[in-house]
Amino acid sequence: MAYETIVIGAGVIGSAIALRLAQAGQKTLVLEKSIPGAEASSAAAGILGPQIEGNGPDPLLRLGLESREAYPALAEELRELSGVDVGFERCGLLSVAMEGEDLGPWETRLAWQREAGLEVERLSGREVRELEPELSDRVTLALLFAREGRVDPRALARALPRAAERAGAHFRSARVRRIAVEGGRAVGVDVEEERISAANVVVAAGAWTGLVEGLPLPEGTIEPLRGQMVELAREDLRLRRIVFSSRGYVVPRAPGVVVAGSTMERAGFDKRVTAEGALRILGHAVETIPALQQAEPRALWAGLRPFPRDGLPLIGATEVEGLYLCSGHHRNGILLTPVSAALLARAVLEGKEPAELAPFSPRRFSAP
Ligand SMILES: Cc1cc2nc3c(=O)[nH]c(=O)nc-3n(C[C@H](O)[C@H](O)[C@H](O)COP(=O)(O)OP(=O)(O)OC[C@H]3O[C@@H](n4cnc5c(N)ncnc54)[C@H](O)[C@@H]3O)c2cc1C
Structure with missing residues:
Protein backbone atom coordinates (compact mmCIF):
# COMPACT_ATOMS: atom_id res chain seq x y z
CA MET A 1 0.00 0.00 0.00
CA ASP A 85 -12.41 9.13 29.09
CA VAL A 86 -9.15 11.09 29.16
CA GLY A 87 -9.96 12.61 32.53
CA PHE A 88 -9.92 16.26 31.51
CA GLU A 89 -10.79 18.56 34.39
CA ARG A 90 -10.43 22.30 34.73
CA CYS A 91 -9.42 21.86 38.36
CA GLY A 92 -7.38 25.05 38.76
CA LEU A 93 -3.74 25.40 39.82
CA LEU A 94 -2.15 27.06 42.86
CA SER A 95 1.37 28.41 42.76
CA VAL A 96 2.41 28.58 46.41
CA ALA A 97 5.24 30.44 48.15
CA MET A 98 6.68 28.97 51.37
CA GLU A 99 7.78 30.90 54.44
CA GLY A 100 11.11 32.67 53.91
CA GLU A 101 10.92 32.64 50.10
CA ASP A 102 11.49 35.83 48.12
CA LEU A 103 8.04 36.74 46.75
CA GLY A 104 9.51 38.59 43.74
CA PRO A 105 8.86 35.80 41.19
CA TRP A 106 5.19 35.51 42.27
CA GLU A 107 4.66 39.28 42.08
CA THR A 108 6.31 39.42 38.65
CA ARG A 109 4.14 36.58 37.29
CA LEU A 110 1.01 38.20 38.73
CA ALA A 111 1.88 41.56 37.15
CA TRP A 112 2.63 40.36 33.60
CA GLN A 113 -0.33 38.01 33.50
CA ARG A 114 -2.74 40.71 34.67
CA GLU A 115 -1.26 43.03 32.07
CA ALA A 116 -1.82 40.32 29.43
CA GLY A 117 -5.48 40.04 30.52
CA LEU A 118 -5.14 36.51 31.95
CA GLU A 119 -7.21 35.19 34.83
CA VAL A 120 -5.10 35.08 38.02
CA GLU A 121 -5.88 35.76 41.66
CA ARG A 122 -3.55 36.55 44.58
CA LEU A 123 -4.40 34.78 47.85
CA SER A 124 -2.90 35.04 51.34
CA GLY A 125 -1.82 31.90 53.20
CA ARG A 126 -5.07 31.93 55.20
CA GLU A 127 -7.22 32.39 52.08
CA VAL A 128 -5.55 29.59 50.16
CA ARG A 129 -5.90 27.18 53.12
CA GLU A 130 -9.63 27.88 53.09
CA LEU A 131 -9.65 26.55 49.51
CA GLU A 132 -7.22 23.69 50.13
CA PRO A 133 -7.09 22.81 53.85
CA GLU A 134 -4.33 20.21 53.31
CA LEU A 135 -1.77 22.91 52.45
CA SER A 136 1.01 23.51 54.96
CA ASP A 137 0.82 26.38 57.48
CA ARG A 138 4.14 27.47 55.98
CA VAL A 139 2.44 28.58 52.74
CA THR A 140 2.41 32.38 52.91
CA LEU A 141 1.01 33.34 49.51
CA ALA A 142 -0.53 31.72 46.45
CA LEU A 143 -1.53 32.61 42.92
CA LEU A 144 -4.68 30.88 41.78
CA PHE A 145 -4.93 30.10 38.06
CA ALA A 146 -8.53 28.96 37.81
CA ARG A 147 -8.44 28.05 34.09
CA GLU A 148 -5.51 25.63 34.32
CA GLY A 149 -6.44 21.97 34.36
CA ARG A 150 -5.33 18.42 34.03
CA VAL A 151 -5.80 15.30 31.99
CA ASP A 152 -4.87 11.67 32.64
CA THR A 221 19.19 20.13 19.01
CA ILE A 222 16.84 17.83 20.96
CA GLU A 223 18.15 15.97 24.03
CA PRO A 224 16.47 13.60 26.50
CA LEU A 225 15.82 15.18 29.90
CA ARG A 226 14.80 12.66 32.55
CA GLY A 227 11.86 13.33 34.83
CA GLN A 228 11.00 11.09 37.80
CA MET A 229 7.54 10.82 39.32
CA VAL A 230 5.97 9.30 42.45
CA GLU A 231 2.36 8.24 42.90
CA LEU A 232 1.00 8.53 46.44
CA ALA A 233 -2.28 7.32 47.93
CA ARG A 234 -4.08 8.33 51.09
CA GLU A 235 -7.78 7.59 51.17
CA ASP A 236 -8.84 10.62 53.20
CA LEU A 237 -6.69 13.15 51.32
CA ARG A 238 -8.73 16.08 50.04
CA LEU A 239 -6.89 17.95 47.32
CA ARG A 240 -8.77 19.43 44.39
CA ARG A 241 -6.27 21.71 42.69
CA ILE A 242 -2.79 21.21 41.30
CA VAL A 243 -0.20 22.62 43.72
CA PHE A 244 3.04 24.06 42.35
CA SER A 245 5.89 25.35 44.50
CA SER A 246 9.38 26.44 43.52
CA ARG A 247 10.60 22.85 44.13
CA GLY A 248 7.96 20.70 42.47
CA TYR A 249 4.28 19.91 42.07
CA VAL A 250 1.50 17.67 43.34
CA VAL A 251 -1.37 16.77 41.00
CA PRO A 252 -4.64 15.15 42.08
CA ARG A 253 -5.26 12.15 39.82
CA ALA A 254 -8.16 10.26 41.40
CA PRO A 255 -9.94 10.47 44.76
CA GLY A 256 -7.22 9.89 47.39
CA VAL A 257 -4.47 9.57 44.76
CA VAL A 258 -1.90 12.19 43.70
CA VAL A 259 1.20 12.19 41.55
CA ALA A 260 4.21 14.25 42.62
CA GLY A 261 7.13 15.38 40.51
CA SER A 262 9.54 15.90 39.16
CA THR A 263 13.25 15.98 38.42
CA MET A 264 15.03 17.53 35.42
CA GLU A 265 18.12 15.42 34.81
CA ARG A 266 20.57 14.92 31.98
CA ALA A 267 20.93 11.14 32.16
CA GLY A 268 21.08 10.26 28.48
CA PHE A 269 18.52 7.59 27.57
CA ASP A 270 18.56 6.09 31.08
CA LYS A 271 14.99 5.88 32.39
CA ARG A 272 15.77 4.44 35.82
CA VAL A 273 14.47 6.05 38.98
CA THR A 274 16.95 6.90 41.73
CA ALA A 275 16.73 7.12 45.51
CA GLU A 276 17.94 10.72 45.29
CA GLY A 277 15.20 11.68 42.82
CA ALA A 278 12.46 10.02 44.85
CA LEU A 279 13.72 11.63 48.07
CA ARG A 280 13.69 15.07 46.51
CA ILE A 281 10.15 14.62 45.17
CA LEU A 282 8.81 13.19 48.44
CA GLY A 283 10.55 15.93 50.45
CA HIS A 284 8.85 18.62 48.42
CA ALA A 285 5.47 16.87 48.44
CA VAL A 286 5.30 16.49 52.24
CA GLU A 287 6.65 20.00 52.76
CA THR A 288 3.70 21.54 50.87
CA ILE A 289 1.06 18.95 51.90
CA PRO A 290 2.02 17.50 55.30
CA ALA A 291 -0.77 14.87 55.22
CA LEU A 292 1.23 13.11 52.49
CA GLN A 293 3.66 11.94 55.20
CA GLN A 294 1.20 9.14 55.93
CA ALA A 295 0.45 8.40 52.26
CA GLU A 296 1.46 5.15 50.61
CA PRO A 297 3.99 5.53 47.77
CA ARG A 298 2.39 3.28 45.18
CA ALA A 299 4.57 3.71 42.13
CA LEU A 300 7.79 5.33 40.95
CA TRP A 301 8.67 5.90 37.32
CA ALA A 302 10.67 8.09 34.99
CA GLY A 303 10.29 9.34 31.44
CA LEU A 304 12.38 11.23 28.92
CA ARG A 305 11.25 14.70 27.91
CA PRO A 306 12.30 15.88 24.45
CA PHE A 307 14.28 18.97 25.45
CA PRO A 308 14.98 21.47 22.64
C1 LIG B 1 8.04 13.09 34.28
C2 LIG B 1 7.37 13.89 33.22
C3 LIG B 1 6.31 14.73 33.54
C4 LIG B 1 5.68 15.47 32.54
N1 LIG B 1 4.60 16.22 32.86
C5 LIG B 1 3.93 16.92 31.90
C6 LIG B 1 2.77 17.65 32.21
O1 LIG B 1 2.33 17.67 33.36
N2 LIG B 1 2.15 18.37 31.21
C7 LIG B 1 2.62 18.36 29.93
O2 LIG B 1 2.04 19.04 29.08
N3 LIG B 1 3.72 17.64 29.59
C8 LIG B 1 4.39 16.92 30.55
N4 LIG B 1 5.50 16.19 30.23
C9 LIG B 1 6.03 16.28 28.87
C10 LIG B 1 5.29 15.35 27.91
O3 LIG B 1 5.16 14.08 28.49
C11 LIG B 1 6.06 15.27 26.60
O4 LIG B 1 6.38 16.55 26.11
C12 LIG B 1 5.21 14.55 25.55
O5 LIG B 1 4.75 13.31 26.04
C13 LIG B 1 5.98 14.36 24.28
O6 LIG B 1 5.20 13.56 23.44
P1 LIG B 1 5.87 12.85 22.19
O7 LIG B 1 4.80 12.13 21.50
O8 LIG B 1 6.69 13.85 21.45
O9 LIG B 1 6.95 11.89 22.88
P2 LIG B 1 6.85 10.36 23.37
O10 LIG B 1 5.64 10.10 24.16
O11 LIG B 1 8.16 10.02 24.01
O12 LIG B 1 6.67 9.59 22.02
C14 LIG B 1 7.69 9.47 21.05
C15 LIG B 1 7.54 8.07 20.47
O13 LIG B 1 8.42 7.92 19.36
C16 LIG B 1 8.89 6.59 19.38
N5 LIG B 1 10.12 6.55 18.56
C17 LIG B 1 11.26 7.22 18.82
N6 LIG B 1 12.17 6.96 17.87
C18 LIG B 1 11.59 6.11 17.00
C19 LIG B 1 12.04 5.46 15.81
N7 LIG B 1 13.27 5.68 15.32
N8 LIG B 1 11.19 4.64 15.15
C20 LIG B 1 9.93 4.41 15.63
N9 LIG B 1 9.48 4.98 16.77
C21 LIG B 1 10.28 5.84 17.43
C22 LIG B 1 9.11 6.31 20.85
O14 LIG B 1 9.18 4.92 21.13
C23 LIG B 1 7.93 7.00 21.48
O15 LIG B 1 6.83 6.13 21.68
C24 LIG B 1 6.14 15.41 31.19
C25 LIG B 1 7.21 14.55 30.88
C26 LIG B 1 7.80 13.79 31.87
C27 LIG B 1 8.90 12.85 31.49
Missing part, protein backbone atom coordinates in the same frame (compact mmCIF):
# COMPACT_ATOMS: atom_id res chain seq x y z
CA ALA A 2 1.37 3.42 -0.90
CA TYR A 3 1.10 5.90 1.93
CA GLU A 4 0.69 9.62 1.65
CA THR A 5 2.25 10.28 5.05
CA ILE A 6 4.41 8.28 7.44
CA VAL A 7 4.51 9.45 11.05
CA ILE A 8 7.49 8.30 13.13
CA GLY A 9 6.49 7.81 16.78
CA ALA A 10 3.16 6.99 18.39
CA GLY A 11 3.35 9.19 21.47
CA VAL A 12 0.56 11.68 21.99
CA ILE A 13 2.05 14.00 19.38
CA GLY A 14 2.47 11.47 16.55
CA SER A 15 -0.87 9.79 17.27
CA ALA A 16 -2.74 13.11 17.31
CA ILE A 17 -1.15 14.09 13.98
CA ALA A 18 -2.14 10.72 12.51
CA LEU A 19 -5.68 11.25 13.74
CA ARG A 20 -5.95 14.62 12.00
CA LEU A 21 -4.39 13.37 8.75
CA ALA A 22 -6.58 10.26 8.65
CA GLN A 23 -9.68 12.36 9.32
CA ALA A 24 -8.72 14.48 6.32
CA GLY A 25 -8.65 11.31 4.22
CA GLN A 26 -4.86 10.82 3.99
CA LYS A 27 -3.45 7.30 3.85
CA THR A 28 -1.34 7.48 7.00
CA LEU A 29 1.09 5.01 8.55
CA VAL A 30 2.48 5.39 12.08
CA LEU A 31 5.69 3.55 12.90
CA GLU A 32 6.46 2.95 16.58
CA LYS A 33 9.55 1.21 17.97
CA SER A 34 7.97 0.51 21.35
CA ILE A 35 4.34 0.42 22.52
CA PRO A 36 2.18 3.34 21.32
CA GLY A 37 2.05 5.98 24.07
CA ALA A 38 4.35 4.13 26.45
CA GLU A 39 7.19 6.67 26.62
CA ALA A 40 7.16 10.31 27.82
CA SER A 41 3.46 10.57 27.08
CA SER A 42 2.55 8.00 29.74
CA ALA A 43 5.13 9.26 32.23
CA ALA A 44 3.69 12.78 32.37
CA ALA A 45 1.85 14.43 35.23
CA GLY A 46 -0.88 15.68 32.88
CA ILE A 47 -0.82 19.33 33.90
CA LEU A 48 -2.39 21.70 31.37
CA GLY A 49 -0.64 24.79 32.68
CA PRO A 50 0.38 27.45 30.17
CA GLN A 51 0.09 30.19 32.79
CA ILE A 52 2.40 28.49 35.30
CA GLU A 53 4.84 27.37 32.59
CA GLY A 54 4.90 30.63 30.63
CA ASN A 55 7.69 33.16 31.05
CA GLY A 56 5.95 36.10 29.43
CA PRO A 57 3.47 37.03 26.71
CA ASP A 58 5.26 35.22 23.88
CA PRO A 59 4.29 32.82 21.05
CA LEU A 60 4.75 29.74 23.26
CA LEU A 61 2.30 31.14 25.83
CA ARG A 62 -0.21 31.84 23.05
CA LEU A 63 0.15 28.31 21.71
CA GLY A 64 -0.29 26.88 25.21
CA LEU A 65 -3.38 28.94 25.98
CA GLU A 66 -4.97 27.99 22.68
CA SER A 67 -4.17 24.33 23.29
CA ARG A 68 -5.53 24.39 26.86
CA GLU A 69 -8.78 25.86 25.57
CA ALA A 70 -8.97 23.14 22.89
CA TYR A 71 -9.01 20.37 25.52
CA PRO A 72 -12.71 20.17 26.37
CA ALA A 73 -13.58 19.57 22.71
CA LEU A 74 -10.70 17.09 22.23
CA ALA A 75 -11.74 15.15 25.35
CA GLU A 76 -15.29 14.92 24.04
CA GLU A 77 -14.14 13.92 20.57
CA LEU A 78 -11.86 11.20 21.97
CA ARG A 79 -14.63 9.84 24.17
CA GLU A 80 -16.78 9.42 21.07
CA LEU A 81 -14.05 8.05 18.81
CA SER A 82 -12.22 5.76 21.22
CA GLY A 83 -14.58 5.20 24.14
CA VAL A 84 -11.82 6.40 26.51
CA PRO A 153 -1.89 11.25 30.29
CA ARG A 154 -2.08 7.45 30.22
CA ALA A 155 -5.70 7.56 29.17
CA LEU A 156 -4.82 10.20 26.55
CA ALA A 157 -1.92 8.06 25.28
CA ARG A 158 -4.35 5.13 24.88
CA ALA A 159 -7.20 7.14 23.38
CA LEU A 160 -5.26 8.92 20.63
CA PRO A 161 -3.84 5.86 18.80
CA ARG A 162 -7.19 4.11 19.13
CA ALA A 163 -9.02 7.11 17.68
CA ALA A 164 -6.45 7.49 14.88
CA GLU A 165 -6.81 3.81 14.00
CA ARG A 166 -10.59 4.09 13.90
CA ALA A 167 -10.23 7.12 11.63
CA GLY A 168 -8.24 4.93 9.23
CA ALA A 169 -4.57 5.38 10.20
CA HIS A 170 -2.40 2.26 10.20
CA PHE A 171 0.00 1.50 13.05
CA ARG A 172 2.99 -0.76 12.72
CA SER A 173 5.69 -1.85 15.13
CA ALA A 174 9.07 -0.87 13.63
CA ARG A 175 12.09 1.24 14.44
CA VAL A 176 12.90 3.79 11.76
CA ARG A 177 16.60 3.96 11.09
CA ARG A 178 16.70 6.72 8.54
CA ILE A 179 14.69 9.12 6.43
CA ALA A 180 14.98 8.18 2.75
CA VAL A 181 15.77 11.28 0.68
CA GLU A 182 16.11 11.40 -3.10
CA GLY A 183 16.84 14.55 -5.07
CA GLY A 184 16.37 16.73 -1.98
CA ARG A 185 12.93 15.26 -1.28
CA ALA A 186 11.77 12.82 1.40
CA VAL A 187 10.51 9.64 -0.29
CA GLY A 188 9.91 7.44 2.76
CA VAL A 189 11.80 5.76 5.58
CA ASP A 190 14.15 2.83 6.05
CA VAL A 191 13.23 0.27 8.70
CA GLU A 192 15.47 -2.74 9.21
CA GLU A 193 16.01 -4.09 5.66
CA GLU A 194 12.96 -2.47 4.14
CA ARG A 195 12.10 0.87 2.59
CA ILE A 196 8.54 2.16 3.11
CA SER A 197 7.58 4.85 0.63
CA ALA A 198 5.44 7.91 1.26
CA ALA A 199 5.07 11.42 -0.13
CA ASN A 200 5.53 12.99 3.33
CA VAL A 201 7.35 12.00 6.51
CA VAL A 202 6.59 13.50 9.93
CA VAL A 203 9.11 12.93 12.71
CA ALA A 204 7.39 12.84 16.10
CA ALA A 205 9.99 10.69 17.82
CA GLY A 206 10.15 12.65 21.09
CA ALA A 207 13.43 12.40 23.01
CA TRP A 208 14.80 10.01 20.31
CA THR A 209 14.36 12.49 17.47
CA GLY A 210 18.09 13.15 17.23
CA LEU A 211 18.76 9.42 16.67
CA VAL A 212 16.77 9.29 13.42
CA GLU A 213 19.32 9.51 10.61
CA GLY A 214 18.83 11.97 7.79
CA LEU A 215 17.28 14.82 9.75
CA PRO A 216 18.70 18.22 8.84
CA LEU A 217 19.35 19.17 12.48
CA PRO A 218 22.66 19.86 14.22
CA GLU A 219 23.63 17.32 16.89
CA GLY A 220 22.16 18.13 20.31
CA ARG A 309 18.20 23.45 22.88
CA ASP A 310 16.46 26.84 22.73
CA GLY A 311 13.41 25.87 24.77
CA LEU A 312 10.94 26.08 21.89
CA PRO A 313 9.29 23.07 20.23
CA LEU A 314 10.13 22.30 16.60
CA ILE A 315 6.91 22.21 14.60
CA GLY A 316 6.77 22.48 10.82
CA ALA A 317 8.55 21.80 7.56
CA THR A 318 12.28 21.19 7.32
CA GLU A 319 14.36 22.30 4.35
CA VAL A 320 14.00 18.78 2.91
CA GLU A 321 10.83 18.83 0.87
CA GLY A 322 8.14 16.58 2.30
CA LEU A 323 9.93 16.18 5.65
CA TYR A 324 8.26 17.65 8.76
CA LEU A 325 9.09 17.75 12.44
CA CYS A 326 6.83 17.87 15.46
CA SER A 327 9.07 17.36 18.45
CA GLY A 328 10.85 19.05 21.35
CA HIS A 329 7.73 19.68 23.41
CA HIS A 330 9.78 19.30 26.58
CA ARG A 331 7.63 19.85 29.74
CA ASN A 332 4.47 20.74 27.84
CA GLY A 333 3.80 18.07 25.24
CA ILE A 334 0.55 16.94 26.81
CA LEU A 335 -0.69 20.52 26.95
CA LEU A 336 0.41 21.29 23.39
CA THR A 337 -0.88 18.12 21.72
CA PRO A 338 -4.19 19.46 20.33
CA VAL A 339 -2.78 22.59 18.71
CA SER A 340 0.65 21.25 17.66
CA ALA A 341 -0.98 18.30 15.92
CA ALA A 342 -3.66 20.39 14.24
CA LEU A 343 -1.16 22.96 12.92
CA LEU A 344 1.32 20.35 11.72
CA ALA A 345 -1.42 18.39 9.99
CA ARG A 346 -2.51 21.60 8.24
CA ALA A 347 1.05 22.21 7.08
CA VAL A 348 1.16 18.71 5.55
CA LEU A 349 -2.31 18.84 4.01
CA GLU A 350 -2.00 22.34 2.56
CA GLY A 351 1.71 22.16 1.73
CA LYS A 352 2.02 25.56 3.41
CA GLU A 353 2.70 26.36 7.05
CA PRO A 354 0.13 28.27 9.11
CA ALA A 355 1.58 31.65 10.17
CA GLU A 356 1.42 30.72 13.89
CA LEU A 357 4.15 28.16 13.26
CA ALA A 358 6.81 30.70 12.20
CA PRO A 359 8.47 30.97 15.67
CA PHE A 360 8.61 27.17 15.93
CA SER A 361 10.06 26.42 12.51
CA PRO A 362 12.71 23.66 12.62
CA ARG A 363 14.53 25.66 9.93
CA ARG A 364 15.76 28.08 12.62
CA PHE A 365 18.50 25.50 13.29
CA SER A 366 19.61 25.30 9.65
CA ALA A 367 23.03 26.59 8.75
CA PRO A 368 22.72 30.12 7.24
